[in-house]
Amino acid sequence: MGVGEKQAKTLTYQGVLTRVVDPRAGLYELDGKVMLCTAYLQLLNGGRGLREGAGVEISDTHLQQSPSPLFPPIVLSCCLRSRLRVTQFSRLCTPLSPVSTAGNLHLHLQFRYHLRLPEYLWACDVSRRLQEKLCPSLVKPRCLQGSLGAGPPGVTEKLLSETLSSFSASGPRCERDLQGEILKEPHECPLREYSPLSPPWSLPALSLLQSVVSDSRYLRAEESTRSLRWTHHSLQPQELRPSLRLLGVLHASPSGRLVLKDQSASVPCLVLPRPPSAWIGCTIEVCHYRLLGETAQDTEKGTSSTITYVQFLLSDARILHLPHDCPTCPPAASLLPRPCKLPKLDGPSASRLFLVRGVEGLVPIPGHDGGFQFQAQAVWLGAPELLTGQVTEREEEQRASWDEEHRPLTKVLLLFCHSAARWFHFLQPNRVYRLIATGEKDLEIFHRQPEDSVQMSSCPVCFRIPCEWALRDVEAPDPPPWPREEPLSVDQALKSSSAGSLLNVTGVVTHRTLCDAQNTRMFPPSGTITESFLPHGVSLKVTVAELDRQAALSVYMNPAGGPYCLGLLPGATILIQGLERKISRAGAVYLRSVPVTCVRVLSAPAESNECLLVPKFTLFSELPRSLIPHRAVCSIACVLSVTLAWVCAACEDVFRAGHCSRSSSCTSQSGVFRAKAWVKAEDGSGEAHIQLQDGALLAALGVPQGLWEALQGRVLSRGEVRVQNRGRNYEVPGEMRSEDALSCYVSHLVSRPAVSRPLILTFKQLAASSRPLPAEPSHLRRFTRGERDYMTHVPPPPTLICLGLEEVEPGTLCRLIQERN
Structure with a gap:
């Protein structure tokens, strides 16, 4: 017997089955306090008599005390030598839950990874939570289970495989000797010895994240003014026992944010650097992340609002399921008008490449409560073409020659309104994208102006993107064959002498402050935006610094113009596009936002960022x-x-x-x-x-x-x-x-x-x-x-x-x- 292992006792038990916990996992409750596990025993007739209210007798069963904190302290487990007999059939009108060994995911995991009872119980708990999070509205049950050895694994096995494989790292585990388990003396079976297992990690519902991060232990910063109080809570998974892993389906919301979604809630997320557009609709797992909660409280009015979101690196996320490549998942086009997933291309569709020159900020649509829109200055590359089948980034890279075929042609102003504003997070300057007109075969559609399009003097061509159309990332040569527009550093912005033009500035956030409503006269009044959690009429002062030159610059922004920028924390590197350069009465240079100002977070703060500059x-x-x-x-x-x-x-x-x-x-x-x-x-x-x-x-x-x-x-x-x-x-x-x-x-x-x-x-x-x-x-x-x-x-x-x-x-x-x- 190894270190920390316990010897299970063998006994005979009689009781009444009070609850069927999970018949496919072989888990039942006896007398309201004892857990029965039949996963290591082959049940006769598929366990048809195991219904609520039935009397049972178990002989030669193994008693394990507190093998897992996720289940009752007393667990009875049956091996192949045990006998399970129904002594009295149930008189209750309860449904029948027969158990089949064919296509049983729990038995597949038990035999493939040679799981002992505590490990098996934890895997069953994770599998149950995963099903509650995703099935049936987000992921089909067949995609969770997979093909069980005959093909690619499902979402559940992909999620558990690394941890289940690590259980056998302490020592080799042999396959079960089924005949010896019944006849051999002394008795040998996987249930005879056990080591209590604390859960390696947990899989919480996304609706519980706000209550977790709001704990006062995770308060990282607090700033107050005469009438406002702004707090910032931050939590990493290693600060909890057990650690929490995030899992959900990545969606793009019409407010321009990425959200991680399960059946309980949707949580906004900030992924750095930005993920490919093909990730929309994918089921992802995140082990290393930062859970953030920000609260803005108006002490005079007694009101407060909170926003909770997740920030993680693209390299720390793992894709568990790709719906566009899954034959069992229906096309997302059938889910319209919900444009949160990428549609499958069942036939040829018209498409065209374009280069993004600049992106303006999200602004509310006049007369539409909660709706947003934004504009992107772009250039058409080459002529429209007919696209057949699903296009991957590798195919785009192979077929893009970037010669005369893809030379810049016409400047165009692309308008993204309503649900098409979901592409805001993906569009970045100096990058190339493919616009796919889903279901349209007419190549002239890119030359036709919609009836509600507007003409602008600076850009003669204006094109409104329909909500059901899709975008794809295209890998362009590095360096690109066209000039790039680089943003100014903080030092360059301080010395800039350009008047009347908007500046693009990048730097590191060293400080941020809320300004009272009486200090916001520099901004014109605007309507209340539901996506902004800051109090109405409050402005935001952000100090941006350049680390190398010890230069700092104050930027005054009006957050009421659009959704609040996630990740705008001290230590983060940001890019702000479209700022006015101003000079105060004291001669100091500062920058001020305009309605089309766009703020993007380029990198997250370091672990310790109290003093970002070397003081x-x-x-x-x-x-x-x-x-x-x-x-x-x-x-x-x-x-x-x-x-x-x-x-x-x-x-x-x-x-x-x-x-x-x-x-x-x-x-x-x-x-x-x-x-x-x-x-x-x-x-x-x-x-x-x-x-x-x-x-x-x-x-x-x-x-x-x-x-x-x-x-x-x-x-x-x-x-x-x-x-x-x-x-x-x-x-x-x-x-x-x-x-x-x-x-x-x-x-x-x-x-x-x-x-x-x-x-x-x-x-x-x-x-x-x-x-x-x-x-x-x-x-x-x-x-x-x-x-x-x-x-x-x-x-x-x-x-x-x-x-x-x-x-x-x-x-x-x-x-x-x-x-x-």
């Missing part, structure tokens, strides 16, 4: 006007205020003594500890007000971890503790003094001399719209030099937010000060 050392008196991170060698002069509080994980209200203070409407019993402080720091050139939160405050105070945890326990009984100091001598006004022992102890912690020690501060400037403290005016201050006194105006200290604090050794401190000076 440079600077002085408080020489802070540049930018939101990129910097570093400073400083010491804390005094702690202005400290707030230690427990907040409810559900509603963010005060959490006291294990209960939410909003007991009438919130029943949550989970709280999160929050610590926040404002300190005044000096670096020899000036002062600054710095906001510290959670870990940064712990590092600044320098208290042991055990003492900090004990302090959290004391605060939990009260819910919140606030301490405010004034001046350099930590004097507390008489009216604010408290005899409370806990408050006095917190005051003692923040007033210790050990707090005022040299530290390396990594920070960024707090936006003016996000400052909770009002800006102080300049004031007169007295300085003494020898026997002389000087009076001078001192400007207000800058307001900074701490990104990190580091202890510094004396030798390192001297070297840093020399380098700084």
Whole structure:
């Protein structure tokens, strides 16, 4: 017996069958608490007497205790030596569920991968969940099962094969000796020994993802203004036990987003880089991903909205089922008017190649609630041709010679409206696509103008794409035989002198901020868009940087013009097309979006992106006007205020003594500890007000971890503790003094001399719209030099937010000060 293995007991059991769990897997429930598995035993007459309410007697059955947490703790399993006898037929009007060994997927997996009972139970659970997710509306049951050894495997075996094969990596497993299992002494069978198995991974319904990521443990960022609160939660599968694998059918929605769909829900997803258009309608599995949840809350109106989406790399997704190549799947053309899948080409169809020059952003269709449209500047390549059969990317690449046959001809403005807007995610500048007129054989259809087409002076030809037509990716030569239009870098945009033309800029997002409604006068009013989860009338300020040149640029965008851009997070590389270059009254350059501005995420943030640029050392008196991170060698002069509080994980209200203070409407019993402080720091050139939160405050105070945890326990009984100091001598006004022992102890912690020690501060400037403290005016201050006194105006200290604090050794401190000076 191996390490961690248990010996199964053999016994005889009598009971009543109370539930048929899965007859094809041989799983039944006895007496409401015992699980019976007959998968290792060949049932007589297909188990026709095993119905709810029947009395059964099992002899020489194996008892396994807690083999899998997915099933009841007591499991009886029958091998070939066991006997299963129906002692009393059911009197209930229950349906008959006969079991057939022919074409049985569960038995196929058991024999092919030599599964033991805990492994078999887990495989049955995954198979059941997979069927609930996809069958019958998305994938046919026959496609899930496959041909079981006689042909290509089905979706279920493709999903499980790698994990099931890994179970035998600990040691070789022999095939079952069916005759010896019945007659041999001592008895040998796969059920005699077992090792309890924790699920390697789980397959959740997509409708459960929002509740998973909204847990306060996965809060990654929080930004607040006077009336808005924006939170960002992020979760990776390895942070859960068991880890979650995502599986669904990839669809393209009319709002221009990709969605992962099962029978419970649809979840928006951001795939980087963009997937081929042939992936639409495919069943995919994703093991490595990032589950993201963003919440925008209007604190004045008391309203909030949340968007949950999945972000993953194209290389981390695996296709389990291709409906366009599956003979059992019906053509998607029969599913119209739902244009979420690629239609099969049952006959010849007219097609034409075109090159995309530029893509405008999604905008709402006037007079159509919830409908979107966009335009693409393109060039026809070559003449129309008749396409026969299904075209693959390899065939396109082989037959595309890119000579005189595919030379650029006519400029055209392509209009994508309503459900045709689903192609927005796939169209990218400087790429070639094939437009397929599904079911149309007339090659002149590309020259005919629709009745509702419009003529534009900049583009004489305008063509509206019908909703049922399809697009295919075409591999073009590299480098292409036509000039490419490259976007500007941040540094080039700052130095650009072009007036009146729209700019395309690429860079890395370092910061993003919501601007209150009163700060959005630069944008014209627009209608409410249901696809945008941000409050109406709110603008978005995104700081884009160029890492190599330490250049940063502010971009003001109006998210009410179209769907919210997924993945617009700090650390992401983005491309923004169609921006106006503006100069502020202070002479700073910034960019502003227009209704046709298009935002695309090119790459996801790195694992750790708190400081995207390598922060440079600077002085408080020489802070540049930018939101990129910097570093400073400083010491804390005094702690202005400290707030230690427990907040409810559900509603963010005060959490006291294990209960939410909003007991009438919130029943949550989970709280999160929050610590926040404002300190005044000096670096020899000036002062600054710095906001510290959670870990940064712990590092600044320098208290042991055990003492900090004990302090959290004391605060939990009260819910919140606030301490405010004034001046350099930590004097507390008489009216604010408290005899409370806990408050006095917190005051003692923040007033210790050990707090005022040299530290390396990594920070960024707090936006003016996000400052909770009002800006102080300049004031007169007295300085003494020898026997002389000087009076001078001192400007207000800058307001900074701490990104990190580091202890510094004396030798390192001297070297840093020399380098700084």
